Amino acid sequence: MFTKSFIDMGRESFTDQQQQTCSVNLRMTTNFCMVPTCTFSFDELSEFPLKCKDRFGKQVSKKVRPPVADFTARQDLVDKILKHAEHLAIYGTLKETLIQVTNLRLTLYFLTSDVETYIGRDIEEVITCSMCMDDLKVGMVFSQLPCGHRFHSSCIGPRVLNWLWLKPKKLEKYLKEQGFKGNAYRLILGDMGEYARMIKEEQPRQIKFSENVSLHALPYANHIINKFGKNSFMWWGMYPRLNILDPELIKEIMTKPHVFQKPHPNPLGNLITGGLLATEGEKWTKHRKLINPAFHLEMLKKMLPAIHLCCGEMINKWEMLVLTAGCSLEVDVWPYLQDLSGDVISQTAFGSSHEEGRKIFLLQKEQVDLAIHLIKFSFAPGYRYIPTKANKRMKQVCKELQALLGGIITKREKAMETDVNNDDLLGILMKSNSKEIKEEGIGLSIQEVIDECKLFYFAGSETTSNLLVWTMILLSLHPEWQTHAREEVLQVLGNKTPDFDGLSRLKIVTMILQEVLRLYPPAALLIRDTPQNAKLGDINIPAGIGLTVPVILLHYDHELWGTDAHEFEPRRFAEGVLGATRGKFSYIPFGGGPRICIGQNFAMIEAKMALSMILKTFIFELSPQYRHAPFPILTLQPQHGAPLILHKL
Numbered sequence: 001m002f003t004k005s006f007i008d009m010g011r012e013s014f015t016d017q018q019q020q021t022c023s024v025n026l027r028m029t030t031n032f033c034m035v036p037t038c039t040f041s042f043d044e045l046s047e048f049p050l051k052c053k054d055r056f057g058k059q060v061s062k063k064v065r066p067p068v069a070d071f072t073a074r075q076d077l078v079d080k081i082l083k084h085a086e087h088l089a090i091y092g093t094l095k096e097t098l099i100q101v102t103n104l105r106l107t108l109y110f111l112t113s114d115v116e117t118y119i120g121r122d123i124e125e126v127i128t129c130s131m132c133m134d135d136l137k138v139g140m141v142f143s144q145l146p147c148g149h150r151f152h153s154s155c156i157g158p159r160v161l162n163w164l165w166l167k168p169k170k171l172e173k174y175l176k177e178q179g180f181k182g183n184a185y186r187l188i189l190g191d192m193g194e195y196a197r198m199i200k201e202e203q204p205r206q207i208k209f210s211e212n213v214s215l216h217a218l219p220y221a222n223h224i225i226n227k228f229g230k231n232s233f234m235w236w237g238m239y240p241r242l243n244i245l246d247p248e249l250i251k252e253i254m255t256k257p258h259v260f261q262k263p264h265p266n267p268l269g270n271l272i273t274g275g276l277l278a279t280e281g282e283k284w285t286k287h288r289k290l291i292n293p294a295f296h297l298e299m300l301k302k303m304l305p306a307i308h309l310c311c312g313e314m315i316n317k318w319e320m321l322v323l324t325a326g327c328s329l330e331v332d333v334w335p336y337l338q339d340l341s342g343d344v345i346s347q348t349a350f351g352s353s354h355e356e357g358r359k360i361f362l363l364q365k366e367q368v369d370l371a372i373h374l375i376k377f378s379f380a381p382g383y384r385y386i387p388t389k390a391n392k393r394m395k396q397v398c399k400e401l402q403a404l405l406g407g408i409i410t411k412r413e414k415a416m417e418t419d420v421n422n423d424d425l426l427g428i429l430m431k432s433n434s435k436e437i438k439e440e441g442i443g444l445s446i447q448e449v450i451d452e453c454k455l456f457y458f459a460g461s462e463t464t465s466n467l468l469v470w471t472m473i474l475l476s477l478h479p480e481w482q483t484h485a486r487e488e489v490l491q492v493l494g495n496k497t498p499d500f501d502g503l504s505r506l507k508i509v510t511m512i513l514q515e516v517l518r519l520y521p522p523a524a525l526l527i528r529d530t531p532q533n534a535k536l537g538d539i540n541i542p543a544g545i546g547l548t549v550p551v552i553l554l555h556y557d558h559e560l561w562g563t564d565a566h567e568f569e570p571r572r573f574a575e576g577v578l579g580a581t582r583g584k585f586s587y588i589p590f591g592g593g594p595r596i597c598i599g600q601n602f603a604m605i606e607a608k609m610a611l612s613m614i615l616k617t618f619i620f621e622l623s624p625q626y627r628h629a630p631f632p633i634l635t636l637q638p639q640h641g642a643p644l645i646l647h648k649l
């Protein structure tokens, strides 16, 4: 009711073209008070008293000054803004809104950062600043408008105070009332200071093989859960995130991707993992539909020769090294496995352009290193605009990547006109895209295709090389499983080149890979946001509270996996994933629900091919130089490499 009258008044004053004075509808809805509508004439606008209750319910009187920014807007935009204002009020996030509409002049002033965020996300319409006639996005309601005009300074204080302090404290109070425990909010940093300290302490740590890896992979999440229990939350800067460890709730999160969304892309993360991984809503549906054909089994079968070629090249290098030294040699296999998965993506994604693909891989590796350095500062507002050496290099790398990928795509577009063989990921994606454009009139833009290619690299290479390196390390530690796997490979594949059917029949190898993914999941933590109020099981989650799913802690949970949860025991998967989990949502190395990893079959085929070829050529064991230090650097990696002794068979 409140919203309706508010909107109606706004419309009346808007449609009255002759009106010389303007109406101001001032509403105050917080959790604590609601002030009835007031209408003021223009003269009164400079400053007017407002009686309301403060946060603690005490009556206060304060003078309010309206903002100075106003815009000339088209009627349809005004309608849209008013419609969204209605949404805001319904969701109860609106604290103070001042909308002044006279003829075609519109003054918007939103006091809360909630509103800003909401508007910034959902209305991206262009309106014109009446002072400089510059086009602005409605989303950009900042203290300093992009055209240089400022909101009245007296208005900024409460907004900043709300953003930095009041809102986090309100969320904290709410969570504690709901029975969740966590640290008290600390200004801006939240738990990040303690988190960074703990990560730093863990970084050089070497652990015993018998130790529980999950405690080192996510030291801070583990510390919070130990201290406050499973119903706990952590402060990621100014935003609290609940730890979710209950398989039923995790299932709900994964199966409702429209409610529990991927975090609003952080500009830094977006540079590396943009594309499908960070897309939401209809855009995600469209992208996933277009990319799916590239990962169909029939297509993957066609990629097998390229994967075989790359694995063969790596093994040849190892053979040369070993044979030069006699019949055994210590080799740090980690960099070779990283290169292997990069080469596989270059070959399978870009086919004939794989040389350029390789350059892209190297640039992306550099980008990841830069991102790891920069991520420490990413919570500091505006840090990425400071021209530091790392920021400058990051920009340059992005430009180079963009140019390389743009070049490959343009070349491919031309090649497609003469219908050259295009059965690589890029070719299939582009075919599927042009079909969509013919049928539906819209498809992916060049920039979107570039983003997807960048993601194939990141998602496809880091993760698969992780899987392979931990498999080699664990098979070195458990030689009996290495022997079982080798016997199976020799029996099923013999001396033939591994084909798709042969790889599918490798049961023991599959069990081993599944167990490695349980103990060393490359994506050790998944994160979701709740952009709107949501319900998860019995928990009411207000907009703005995030969720973390600590995958690795779930995979090590004794209640779910038994007292030997931290031991390498591939036999758990003898009856497949369903048998191992007894139908529970407790095993999610590839995520789950509609947003499950699109490349999981690709990754498993690549890992089986590489492992079976390695097993046929070498026996391997841990070098005395090996130091066990699994550590999450975007994915879970062996911090000191993987020196193994390879014996030629």
Ligand code: HEM
Residues within 6 Å of the ligand: 262, 276, 277, 278, 288, 455, 456, 457, 459, 460, 461, 463, 464, 467, 521, 522, 523, 526, 527, 588, 589, 590, 591, 592, 594, 595, 596, 597, 598, 599, 600, 602, 603
């Ligand atoms: C062992 C290897 C891999 C692991 C463990 C893995 C893991 C994951 C996980 C956990 C997610 C879901 C993330 C979330 O829900 O927040 C995901 C998504 C994704 N992965 Fe993988 N991945 C692997 C290999 C690959 C490969 C080889 C590719 C492509 C070449 C790939 C492409 C993607 C894409 C595009 C998404 C986003 C899907 C969407 O949001 O619709 N991944 N992966």
